[in-house]
Amino acid sequence: MSEHIPFGYKCLNCGKLHYPKHGRCLQCKHREFEKVPVSSEGTLITFTQLKAPPSGIESRSLFLGVIDLGDVRYTGQIEVESIDSLHIGMKLVATWKQVRTIDNRSIYGFVWGPP
Amino acid sequence: MRDVAIIGAGIGSRWGKYSGSLIEMMAKASLSAIDDAGTDEIDAVFVANMGAGRINNQTALGSALIDYLNLFPAVGASIENGPASGATAARIGYMAIASGVHDVVMITGGEKMRVAPGPVVTDFVATMAHPEAEYIHGITFPSLGAFLARLYFEKYGVTSEDLARVAIKNHQNGLKNPHAHIQQKITMEGILTSREAKLNNPMIADPLHLYDMCPVSDGSASLILCSMDKVQEFERTPIIKFAGTGQGMDTMAVHEREDPTFLKAVKIASDQAFKMAGLTREDIDLAEIHDAFEILELAELESAGFYERGKSHLSIREGETELLGKFPVNTSGGLKARGHPVGATGVAQLCELVWQLRGEAGERQVPNDPKHGYAVNFGGFGNNVVSTILSRITG
Ligand SMILES: [Zn+2]
Numbered sequence: 001m002s003e004h005i006p007f008g009y010k011c012l013n014c015g016k017l018h019y020p021k022h023g024r025c026l027q028c029k030h031r032e033f034e035k036v037p038v039s040s041e042g043t044l045i046t047f048t049q050l051k052a053p054p055s056g057i058e059s060r061s062l063f064l065g066v067i068d069l070g071d072v073r074y075t076g077q078i079e080v081e082s083i084d085s086l087h088i089g090m091k092l093v094a095t096w097k098q099v100r101t102i103d104n105r106s107i108y109g110f111v112w113g114p115p
Numbered sequence: 116m117r118d119v120a121i122i123g124a125g126i127g128s129r130w131g132k133y134s135g136s137l138i139e140m141m142a143k144a145s146l147s148a149i150d151d152a153g154t155d156e157i158d159a160v161f162v163a164n165m166g167a168g169r170i171n172n173q174t175a176l177g178s179a180l181i182d183y184l185n186l187f188p189a190v191g192a193s194i195e196n197g198p199a200s201g202a203t204a205a206r207i208g209y210m211a212i213a214s215g216v217h218d219v220v221m222i223t224g225g226e227k228m229r230v231a232p233g234p235v236v237t238d239f240v241a242t243m244a245h246p247e248a249e250y251i252h253g254i255t256f257p258s259l260g261a262f263l264a265r266l267y268f269e270k271y272g273v274t275s276e277d278l279a280r281v282a283i284k285n286h287q288n289g290l291k292n293p294h295a296h297i298q299q300k301i302t303m304e305g306i307l308t309s310r311e312a313k314l315n316n317p318m319i320a321d322p323l324h325l326y327d328m329c330p331v332s333d334g335s336a337s338l339i340l341c342s343m344d345k346v347q348e349f350e351r352t353p354i355i356k357f358a359g360t361g362q363g364m365d366t367m368a369v370h371e372r373e374d375p376t377f378l379k380a381v382k383i384a385s386d387q388a389f390k391m392a393g394l395t396r397e398d399i400d401l402a403e404i405h406d407a408f409e410i411l412e413l414a415e416l417e418s419a420g421f422y423e424r425g426k427s428h429l430s431i432r433e434g435e436t437e438l439l440g441k442f443p444v445n446t447s448g449g450l451k452a453r454g455h456p457v458g459a460t461g462v463a464q465l466c467e468l469v470w471q472l473r474g475e476a477g478e479r480q481v482p483n484d485p486k487h488g489y490a491v492n493f494g495g496f497g498n499n500v501v502s503t504i505l506s507r508i509t510g
Contacts, residue, residue, distance in 0.1 A: 020248040020368055046269075046375070048261035049321040050253070054238035057253045064258050066370045073370040076252045083321055088269060099252050107251045 004096040006040050006110055008072040009033040019072035040094040041115065042067040042074070049083045056100045067092055067112055079113040091115055116213040119357040120346045121505065123152025123339030124466040130296040130334030130454040132229050137164075137171050138183050141225035141335045144459075145184060148221065148337035153349055157339070158217040160191035163204035163224035164458035166239050170231050180223060189221075197243045198407065199494025200224060201336070201461020202501035206360045208340045218342045224463070225335035226456035236331050240457070243495050245368040257328055259369055259496040260408035261320035266376045267410055268322060271425035278327045279307045280431045281409040285445050288438055289452025291479035294463075296332045296454030327409045332454030336463035352509055355469050358487070359394070359504035361387025367498050378418035381491060384502035385419040388489070392504040396420050399504070400485035401471055402442070403464035405493035406449040415491050416444065419502065443481045446471060461492030465503060472507040 008017035013030035017038065024031055047065035063078040063086065077099060080086060092112040099109040127143025141162065149155050162176040173179065177191030196203040201224035208220040228236050237255050244250045244259070267273040282301060289295035306316040306326045316324045346354055363383025366372055372379070389395065402421070406412035413427040421442070422430060430436055436444035447453045447467040450460060468488035470476040485507075492501045 018371075020245055020371075026366070026371070045370075046262040046265045048258050048265065048323075049318070050255060050258045050261070051317070051321075052233065052237060052255070052257065052319050053253055054241050054255050055232075055234040056238060062253050064252065064254060064262075066262060066375070075249050075254060075368065075370050088265075102251070109251055 005037045006069060006074060006094050007035050008038045010036045017071040019074060038071050039069045042069040042092055044086065044088055044090045044092055045073070046088065047078065047086050056102055065112065074110060076109060077111045079111055085114070117215060118343035119209050119212045120341050120343050121338055121355045121357060121465070121469050122341045122346065122349050122351040123148040124337070124469040125151050126294045126334070126336045126463060126466055129294050130332050130456060133227060133333035137167055137173060137225060137227040138176070138179050140227060140333065141176070141180055141223050142184055144225065144335035144337040145180065145221060145223045148339050152339035152351055154219065154339070155186070157186055157189045157219050157221045159211055160186060160189050160221045160223065161204040161208050162191065162193045163200035163222065163462060164193055164226060165195055165197055165200050166226065166228070166457070169239055170236070171227055196499060197494040198405070198455070198457040199461060199492045199499055199501050200458040202464070202490065202492030202503055203461070205338060205340070205462060205465055205503065206362065206501055209357050209360055212340055212342050218345050220340045221337060222340065222462055223335065223337040224459035224461060226458040227333045228331050228456060229333050233331070248368040248370070256407065256496065257320040257323060260328060260410060261323045262369065263376065263414060264322055264408070264410040267414065270376060271428070273410070273413065273428045275307060275322060275324070276303065277413070277428040277431055278409040279303055281406065281412050282306070282326045282451055284431065284437055285406065285449040285451040288446050288479055289448025291477070292448045292453060295448040295452045296330055296334065297452045301326060323408060329407050329450035329455040332456045334454055334456035334459045334463070336459045336466050338462055338465055353473055353507050354509045355472055356506045356508045358506040359388035359392030361385060361391065361502045363387070363500050365498045367495065369496050376414065377424070378414055378497045378500070380497050380500040381415050381418035381493070381502070382420065384500045385491065388502040388504045392506065394487055394504060398487050399489045400483070401446055401468070401481050401488050402444050403447060403467050403488070403490040404444055404449065405460070405491050406445060406451050407455055407493065409451065411493065412444065412449065415493065419491055438479060438481065446476065446479050446481055461501065464490040464492060465505065468505045472505060
């Protein structure tokens with residue numbers, strides 16, 4: 001499966017989906033998982049506009065939020081023009097992009113935006 | 116298990132910016148606690164620190180402090196548990212004495228954070244977040260604080276004014292604490308309602324402003340713990356008992372928590388500490404709460420069981436948690452005004468409880484002869500929390 005679709009780690013014993021990865025299931029402590037695609041569209045649970053980003057982020061301000069995909073949640077950057085375009089409960093979809101640099105390496109991840 | 120007493124407490128120098136070395140700063144607090152206890156016959160030293168290896172290029176601080184202060188033949192180690200390092204080191208000191216391995220233990224917490232530029236310190240603190248699910252996306256601790264605050268605003272009707280009330284209260288207390296980093300009176304007009312407020316108090320992580328969060332500080336604090344059966348050898352009265360300790364955990368990625376507004380680890384740690392101390396919430400006379408963000412003071416008071424969920428902001432509106440209120444919270448000024456040198460914070464919270472319970476807190480002494488104090492030291496964004504209860508048993 002492509003790296004560029006949001007995914008979860010499904011417990012091969014009880015079926016619980018996790019994101020991020022754990023070595024043992026949070027529900028049944030089983031050790032084997034399958035990486036499965038999950039919905040790339042979700043609902044915004046909470047958000048912020050961060051005006052003091054850490055080193056490694058080039059922009060001076062960053063929109064961040066927690067997105068509920070139904071089976072799992074993701075935390076990530078959101079691409080909008082202003083905080084006024086964000087509200088709890090709005091729909092967002094994922095795209096795969098560079099999210100920051102760490103020690104001059106480009107780091108990629110899911111970035112969220114209105115559909 | 117043996118009971119444990121605290122016989123010495125010290126914060127050697129005012130928190131804020133320290134120009135000497137990290138070890139010198141920790142030595143000042145240590146000597147102040149040693150002088151307070153009246154003994155330097157220490158069996159073990161546990162140093163609480165989060166980031167010296169990264170921001171001060173120094174590791175193995177337990178060894179370094181024993182060497183610098185010639186505490187030989189004391190043995191030691193450095194304890195790292197994020198911003199809960201301080202109370203964790205105290206808890207380990209408690210265990211070392213209760214188990215019978217050591218009789219007298221010194222706990223010294225210290226952090227020298229102001230050597231690095233703001234974005235670097237922010238990034239250093241953010242390394243506690245989940246590396247894949249949070250950190251790489253630019254998640255910082257202020258952004259996690261903002262997520263929590265927005266949910267509280269939405270769910271419980273907490274407002275920016277409520278957060279400002281917490282900050283104003285803690286600054287008022289900080290003005291009476293000679294060790295506090297920020298000794299500045301703030302007003303609702305100055306930080307929220309006037310035209311200048313936007314300049315004085317810019318938005319950092321919406322809805323959190325600069326004054327809704329603690330500063331970045333250098334600072335150190337120290338405690339001397341002693342087995343209760345040896346405490347008569349020292350003339351330090353009244354005796355403060357290390358009455359309860361608890362530690363709780365939660366998922367590392369905040370988004371994996373079923374209800375992100377409930378701080379499960381605070382509840383677990385607190386329930387354990389109360390059970391061990393044999394006390395109820397009503398017995399507690401004052402509390403030191405880990406207000407790295409002012410929203411956390413409200414949320415921790417609820418998760419620790421002092422207020423119903425979604426109700427603690429009503430107590431700040433009514434002044435209940437002020438110095439002269441019926442349940443004083445953060446008499447030291449809290450992290451907001453005393454400052455937050457991460458490894459030192461949990462130790463300084465216990466120093467404040469010791470001074471208050473002894474009646475030695477000076478201008479900020481709470482009235483009515485307090486007997487029991489509670490502290491919560493919050494690590495990660497609430498995935499590793501230590502609660503402590505101290506009680507005065509003589510005097
Ligand atoms: Zn399972």
